[in-house]
Amino acid sequence: MALLRVAGLTVRYGALTALADMSWQVEAGEILGIIGPNGAGKSSCFAAVTHAVRRDGAVWLADENVTSLPTHVVARRGLRRTFQQNAFFGELTLLENAMAAMLREHSTSLLRSIALPWQERAARRRAEGAAAELLTSFGIGPDDHGKRPGDIAYGTQRLLSVVLAYGAGARALLIDEPAAGTGGTDMQRLADLLVELRRRGVAVVVIEHHMDLIMAIADRIVVIDQGRKLAEGTPAEVQRNAAVLEAYLGRAA
Numbered sequence: 001m002a003l004l005r006v007a008g009l010t011v012r013y014g015a016l017t018a019l020a021d022m023s024w025q026v027e028a029g030e031i032l033g034i035i036g037p038n039g040a041g042k043s044s045c046f047a048a049v050t051h052a053v054r055r056d057g058a059v060w061l062a063d064e065n066v067t068s069l070p071t072h073v074v075a076r077r078g079l080r081r082t083f084q085q086n087a088f089f090g091e092l093t094l095l096e097n098a099m100a101a102m103l104r105e106h107s108t109s110l111l112r113s114i115a116l117p118w119q120e121r122a123a124r125r126r127a128e129g130a131a132a133e134l135l136t137s138f139g140i141g142p143d144d145h146g147k148r149p150g151d152i153a154y155g156t157q158r159l160l161s162v163v164l165a166y167g168a169g170a171r172a173l174l175i176d177e178p179a180a181g182t183g184g185t186d187m188q189r190l191a192d193l194l195v196e197l198r199r200r201g202v203a204v205v206v207i208e209h210h211m212d213l214i215m216a217i218a219d220r221i222v223v224i225d226q227g228r229k230l231a232e233g234t235p236a237e238v239q240r241n242a243a244v245l246e247a248y249l250g251r252a253a
Helices: 044-050 071-077 094-101 110-115 117-137 154-166 184-199 212-217 235-238 241-251
Strands: 005-013 016-026 030-034 056-061 078-081 170-175 203-207 221-227 228-233
Touching: 005 044, 005 203, 016 030, 016 056, 016 094, 016 203, 016 228, 030 044, 030 056, 030 184, 030 212, 044 056, 044 078, 044 170, 056 071, 071 078, 078 154, 110 184, 117 154, 117 203, 154 170, 154 184, 184 203, 212 235, 221 235, 221 241, 228 235, 228 241, 235 241
Parallel strands: 030 203, 030 221, 078 170, 170 203
Antiparallel strands: 005 016, 005 056, 221 228
16 A cells, blocks of 8 residues: 555646646655656645645545645644755754654653653653764764754755654655755765665655656656646656656756
């Protein structure tokens, strides 16, 4: 059974149809790439999946229909996303950002914090340990944990945004152009992170313009053009598809 499945997603902004009858699915431990020209409807697709915009269609997370659930509830169920711009608390350290991302799993109630302060201190130590392990396990080493996001390299900031979205363990993670502005070693670190998410059993969906990256790591690819699904298949199948070559890959050549 697919861990995340969407069917018939349609998004309209007035007279403009940004997304039309979009359907795809992704299994646990699989990377699905979504590609297409600028303005094709890729980000609208992510917004529709997470119920951040008004849309028609349906979304299932495992065997649960989450179509009508608000965005924050869907996130608590384990369906989360990143954005094209980095998203973190700029005044907090990386470790504190990671602790905030895992807050629900390690926080104590206000009453317990007042009546049993030693339990609050113990919970904070556990949260710090879990946050440090989260960052380190995805390639952000201890030397950076005490820094603020603005004080680390841009490539590490891109990694951090993905790690924070994953938090204590997303089940399905939608990642919007993670390689934007990166290259070389930073892109390889990002590729390693995405592969690690797949190894952990996350259903990963990636919007990406860097064709070398997406063709190397994706198990399957969905191509969107003018709000509609143009093609779907393995990277090799997509690269051979004449309609794709004309609509997207050929334009970029």
